[in-house]
Amino acid sequence: MLIFVGIIVCMIGLGQFSPTLSRNAPQAPTSPTPEQLDRLLPTPEVHSLPPTLEQWQMAEPLDDYFSEIEPTLLGYLIWTRFPVRVFVESVAGSRSSGSNPSAIERSQQWVTSVRAAIEEWNPYIPLQAIDSPETADITIWRSAPPLQGWSASEQSGDSPTPPALPRARAAETRYQFFVDRASAAPARISHRFTIYLTPNQTADYTQATARHEIGHALGIWGHSPVETDALYFSQVRHSPPISDRDINTLKRIYQQPTRLGWEISEE
Numbered sequence: 001m002l003i004f005v006g007i008i009v010c011m012i013g014l015g016q017f018s019p020t021l022s023r024n025a026p027q028a029p030t031s032p033t034p035e036q037l038d039r040l041l042p043t044p045e046v047h048s049l050p051p052t053l054e055q056w057q058m059a060e061p062l063d064d065y066f067s068e069i070e071p072t073l074l075g076y077l078i079w080t081r082f083p084v085r086v087f088v089e090s091v092a093g094s095r096s097s098g099s100n101p102s103a104i105e106r107s108q109q110w111v112t113s114v115r116a117a118i119e120e121w122n123p124y125i126p127l128q129a130i131d132s133p134e135t136a137d138i139t140i141w142r143s144a145p146p147l148q149g150w151s152a153s154e155q156s157g158d159s160p161t162p163p164a165l166p167r168a169r170a171a172e173t174r175y176q177f178f179v180d181r182a183s184a185a186p187a188r189i190s191h192r193f194t195i196y197l198t199p200n201q202t203a204d205y206t207q208a209t210a211r212h213e214i215g216h217a218l219g220i221w222g223h224s225p226v227e228t229d230a231l232y233f234s235q236v237r238h239s240p241p242i243s244d245r246d247i248n249t250l251k252r253i254y255q256q257p258t259r260l261g262w263e264i265s266e267e
């Protein structure tokens, strides 16, 4: 089956989220052509808006950064079944805390910060915390991004920045497409997100980084050029909350066609 991944690497150590955005780093040696996709997969269509975004009023003139959002090979990264299930690595499941009380407290603080960021997005896209990563739509790990993702994103060739030192990376978000036969009948083309978020930040920065990365995972696959947006490409000292522009952008994304979420026919 077709498996493609996209990766967004966000750096904090150097004072900047990297705008590196790997649209379609293919795992397979060759990417399918649009004609092959048309033959194999549903044609891109628009889903109905989730009620939470339906009721969001966009003021005129429309202020957003939709033009910065990259559609993927399969279209926009839109969730179609709600609530979106989110797994957050817990203290008990954490690899590094051991039995050291201050380490346990720090990892609890990390979880609290990440959960606070989830609650910030919940009014716009319904999210549900679940206990198992196996059935999660979005999985958030309490660890620095793996080196593998770093090299893969640098190999994508569309990075405008020189390779960063691995230790500078605070977070990484990647998606993967798959055919969902387990929770959908008939089968659907679906996607899942994995977020790696370093444990080595203060609570405020952890929440800000989680807010930013979850924004990517909800479909904002790009960065804002304006520093008062949560999806601004660079880390700022006082991280802004989710802005009207963030939600305007999110709503416009959910009004776009995608191949995701539609039934596929398998012979």
Ligand SMILES: [Zn+2]
Pocket (backbone or CB within 6 Å): 008, 009, 010, 017, 212, 216, 223, 233
């Ligand atoms: Zn980012």
